[in-house]
Amino acid sequence: xxxxxxxxxxxxxxxxxxxxxxxxxxxxxxxxxxxxxxxxxxxxxxxxxxxxxxxxxxxxxxxxxxxxxxxxxxxxxxxxxxxxxxxxxxxxxxxxxxxxxxxxxxxxxxxxxxxxxxxxxxxxxxxxxxxxxxxxxxxxxxxxxxxxxxxxxxxxxxxxxxxxxxxxxxxxxxxxxxxxxxxxxxxxxxxxxxxxxxxxxxxxxxxxxxxxxxxxxxxxxxxxxxxxxxxxxxxxxxxxxxxxxxxxxxxxxxxxxxxxxxx
Amino acid sequence: xxxxxxxxxxxxxxxxxxxxxxxxxxxxxxxxxxxxxxxxxxxxxxxxxxxxxxxxxxxxxxxxxxxxxxxxxxxxxxxxxxxxxxxxxxxxxxxxxxxxxxxxxxxxxxxxxxxxxxxxxxxxxxxxxxxxxxxxxxxxxxxxxxxxxxxxxxxxxxxxxxxxxxxxxxxxxxxxxxxxxxxxxxxxxxxxxxxxxxxxxxxxxxxxxxxxxxxxxxxxxxxxxxxxxxxxxxxxxxxxxxxxxxxxxxxxxxxxxxxxxxxxxxxxxxxxxxxxxxxxxxxxxxxxxxxxxxxxxxxxxxxxxxxxxxxxxxxxxxxxxxxxxxxxxxxxxxxxxxxxxxxxxxxxxxxxxxxxxxxxxxxxxxxxxxxxxxxxxxxxxxxxxxxxxxxxxxxxxxxxxxxxxxxxxxxxxxxxxxxxxxx
Amino acid sequence: xxxxxxxxxxxxxxxxxxxxxxxxxxxxxxxxxxxxxxxxxxxxxxxxxxxxxxxxxxxxxxxxxxxxxxxxxxxxxxxxxxxxxxxxxxxxxxxxxxxxxxxxxxxxxxxxxxxxxxxxxxxxxxxxxxxxxxxxxxxxxxxxxxxxxxxxxxxxxxxxxxxxxxxxxxxxxxxxxxxxxxxxxxxxxxxxxxxxxxxxxxxxxxxxxxxxxxxxxxxxxxxxxxxxxxxxxxxxxxxxxxxxxxxxxxxxxxxxxxxxxxxxxxxxxxxxxxxxxxxxxxxxxxxxxxxxxxxxxxxx
Numbered sequence: 001x002x003x004x005x006x007x008x009x010x011x012x013x014x015x016x017x018x019x020x021x022x023x024x025x026x027x028x029x030x031x032x033x034x035x036x037x038x039x040x041x042x043x044x045x046x047x048x049x050x051x052x053x054x055x056x057x058x059x060x061x062x063x064x065x066x067x068x069x070x071x072x073x074x075x076x077x078x079x080x081x082x083x084x085x086x087x088x089x090x091x092x093x094x095x096x097x098x099x100x101x102x103x104x105x106x107x108x109x110x111x112x113x114x115x116x117x118x119x120x121x122x123x124x125x126x127x128x129x130x131x132x133x134x135x136x137x138x139x140x141x142x143x144x145x146x147x148x149x150x151x152x153x154x155x156x157x158x159x160x161x162x163x164x165x166x167x168x169x170x171x172x173x174x175x176x177x178x179x180x181x182x183x184x185x186x187x188x189x190x191x192x193x194x195x196x197x198x199x200x201x202x203x204x205x206x207x208x209x210x211x212x213x214x215x216x217x218x219x220x221x222x223x224x225x226x227x228x229x230x231x232x233x234x235x236x237x238x239x240x241x242x243x244x245x246x247x248x249x250x251x252x253x254x255x256x257x258x259x260x261x262x263x
Numbered sequence: 264x265x266x267x268x269x270x271x272x273x274x275x276x277x278x279x280x281x282x283x284x285x286x287x288x289x290x291x292x293x294x295x296x297x298x299x300x301x302x303x304x305x306x307x308x309x310x311x312x313x314x315x316x317x318x319x320x321x322x323x324x325x326x327x328x329x330x331x332x333x334x335x336x337x338x339x340x341x342x343x344x345x346x347x348x349x350x351x352x353x354x355x356x357x358x359x360x361x362x363x364x365x366x367x368x369x370x371x372x373x374x375x376x377x378x379x380x381x382x383x384x385x386x387x388x389x390x391x392x393x394x395x396x397x398x399x400x401x402x403x404x405x406x407x408x409x410x411x412x413x414x415x416x417x418x419x420x421x422x423x424x425x426x427x428x429x430x431x432x433x434x435x436x437x438x439x440x441x442x443x444x445x446x447x448x449x450x451x452x453x454x455x456x457x458x459x460x461x462x463x464x465x466x467x468x469x470x471x472x473x474x475x476x477x478x479x480x481x482x483x484x485x486x487x488x489x490x491x492x493x494x495x496x497x498x499x500x501x502x503x504x505x506x507x508x509x510x511x512x513x514x515x516x517x518x519x520x521x522x523x524x525x526x527x528x529x530x531x532x533x534x535x536x537x538x539x540x541x542x543x544x545x546x547x548x549x550x551x552x553x554x555x556x557x558x559x560x561x562x563x564x565x566x567x568x569x570x571x572x573x574x575x576x577x578x579x580x581x582x583x584x585x586x587x588x589x590x591x592x593x594x595x596x597x598x599x600x601x602x603x604x605x606x607x608x609x610x611x612x613x614x615x616x617x618x619x620x621x622x623x624x625x626x627x628x629x630x631x632x633x634x635x636x637x638x639x640x641x642x643x644x645x646x647x648x649x650x651x652x653x654x655x656x657x658x659x660x661x662x663x664x665x666x667x668x669x670x671x672x673x674x675x676x677x678x679x680x681x682x683x684x685x686x
Numbered sequence: 687x688x689x690x691x692x693x694x695x696x697x698x699x700x701x702x703x704x705x706x707x708x709x710x711x712x713x714x715x716x717x718x719x720x721x722x723x724x725x726x727x728x729x730x731x732x733x734x735x736x737x738x739x740x741x742x743x744x745x746x747x748x749x750x751x752x753x754x755x756x757x758x759x760x761x762x763x764x765x766x767x768x769x770x771x772x773x774x775x776x777x778x779x780x781x782x783x784x785x786x787x788x789x790x791x792x793x794x795x796x797x798x799x800x801x802x803x804x805x806x807x808x809x810x811x812x813x814x815x816x817x818x819x820x821x822x823x824x825x826x827x828x829x830x831x832x833x834x835x836x837x838x839x840x841x842x843x844x845x846x847x848x849x850x851x852x853x854x855x856x857x858x859x860x861x862x863x864x865x866x867x868x869x870x871x872x873x874x875x876x877x878x879x880x881x882x883x884x885x886x887x888x889x890x891x892x893x894x895x896x897x898x899x900x901x902x903x904x905x906x907x908x909x910x911x912x913x914x915x916x917x918x919x920x921x922x923x924x925x926x927x928x929x930x931x932x933x934x935x936x937x938x939x940x941x942x943x944x945x946x947x948x949x950x951x952x953x954x955x956x957x958x959x960x961x962x963x964x965x966x967x968x969x970x971x972x973x974x975x976x977x978x979x980x981x982x983x984x985x986x
Contacts, residue, residue, distance in 0.1 A: 083559035095554035111557030121539030476965040485956040648794025
């Protein structure tokens, strides 16, 4: 199958500290891939490199939208440009626009797929009005998809925790990505919410054909949802394979020893 | 007396005790500066003991109120209570189109009739107030919507004013041709300054813009060949009215309507921008820069549009200012002017249009009509900036987010009439 | 050469004053990441209190260096008290608020204090009495350095050394460094954060008052507005050296002092403040971390 994300020898240094050391990772079209590892293994740093928040010290990051021939080198691109290319993310420590409504949070994410500018906003010509309505409808559709339609006009900060996580996913989907990077989407969720999330992620992949790379500590979710798993420890990749292979891998078991398994 | 009231009394005694202590502390604190008034030329001293008494008497109740408000703030009850009260009133006015239309019509009739009812002097004051409404709304784009604290806003105001003054002085250019040029130059200045500084973190940005504002003023003060220095530029033409000669009071009325029209235009532009693609990007940027970028928004470009647009408005008002006073000098463009505009935005409510209008009218008109108060104007501004930040950071009037109409899957329309103008 | 030396020592004097004020900015910023906009006003209040105290005490027949020391002491006590109170009113309630709220509150406080002094005293310049005669031993070099300048430089040196020792070795100094590193962790280790912050404000304000007294004694006149310009310049110095760093504040102060002195001496005296503000803008744009500071990254 074709790759949508191909990362080779990614390295990230902070001063003298090597947070990511020579990591290779790929995501193929339509796959759900999990990135796991103990706390401080460098998983979020990895996401930050891929989404342009940090500039990696070494390595090559390539991404390709399915159906396009040319792949894009992500190194040195600004975060917004990477999002425009079709990689969208959520954040481990939820970063919603607190004082905007739920609907507006999603509408903001339509920014890079819409065009109208200052003059359009001032004169509200037909094109702008149509684009606005499309933005509203599209965003509402996404909220229905993640099950937040009853909260549309609430402020984001008023949402319960699990709903905030789902709003982050809806917001990321609004940028029309081909690859969704989810940073601990199940953190703080109860078992029922987690199983709903499981279904939601699978649905996103099946209905939209969006590939998914997720960081997660909830092993039950990871094992049930992902086709392949990468395991990081101390910035290095220590194992990769199918859920079954990972569960039996001695290196992985060693890395997790001394740590609580669901850390 | 029952046993339940004993803790209450104990509490009250301790609160009063604390307030007494605070009041003594402030009497100590203000003693040298308030009581001992020095006249070093004659080497004499006035002892003003009464002031100390006043301080003591004033601080005592204030300290009680302060702690009470603090307590309420910590419990969070104050916020919810007032918000729901405001929301209810706001929603009722908005819900009833007849009421809101009637209020608007009445207001429009009043502002149009204003220069004919009141004296030329009153009209002049109103023109100033309306200019500050425009400045406040302009700065509101930068500070309130995009969350960029600009302490050098007055620099762009100066650019507008000097553009018109100099173009008029050297080339005899009229108000109407200078207005877009002045605004355009202010925009260019905004972009030129914004480009390098907008990468900076919030508080550094504030200081850089402050520094830039002061540089502009100092250059105007010292570059005599260009700006005629501290003595300023006099004899600037008033706006022409289709080549017809106007008397001084007619000029005032004419200027009033120009400003009124521009205020209306400003309100329209700002309210439309706020609920547009660009406006949402500004607000998102204010809320969370990193998430905003991750949603595909170009941080620099978005900040720059807000900054430049704010500057444009300052440029507009600058031109009007030069046309109104017919004389300008650098003394009109000090940091204090920036601070006044900022306090209008802060007090009124960052991001709220009605808030800024109310803020401007109160802050500019009150000192004009309460002469006794005008001396204390800046004192009150300063104090209220602190108090607002401590107790009501969202300002007097909270901006309400817009509700949109959308199509549900079944194709029915919902949320029809709840949208429209937010406060 | 004499002209050069005159400018050199003039710059050293200015720079010392900037350094004294910058120390307050840098300490407060180091601990609560706030630009204490009202800090310049503390300096101004220090100068005013000293002037008032000196005037009142001279009526009692006191004069000369004893008067300067006594007035200076009163000024330091009062400035410290103002600094302490301002923190309690305008900043403490905003510790968990959005980043810009305390800054706006600080600007409000600055405006308030300026106008408080303006209304209670006067908007005119007040002349500060000459309290220190020229030292006899400075006679041969008096054309390049005045006695009051020597006093400023020496006092600054002493203050900086004392502050450095305090921060390095005292219990409170260690608590301050710990708080600057990681507030939550410091709290968990039993450090009283409120106390640390209060002490920081008290020390910073005292140093600003020392600067205020010395400069008034040197220049000979003050008004309610001196704090604004001095405050911004001292902030420039703090940023220049690397905000949060104590040696940085001193270094930044001196560099700024010399820049101003030489630029006004050799280029143009009209643009004295433009050089300072220009330097501020330049530094913030090109090296916001300053000379001795480190760049920090936001945690995602």
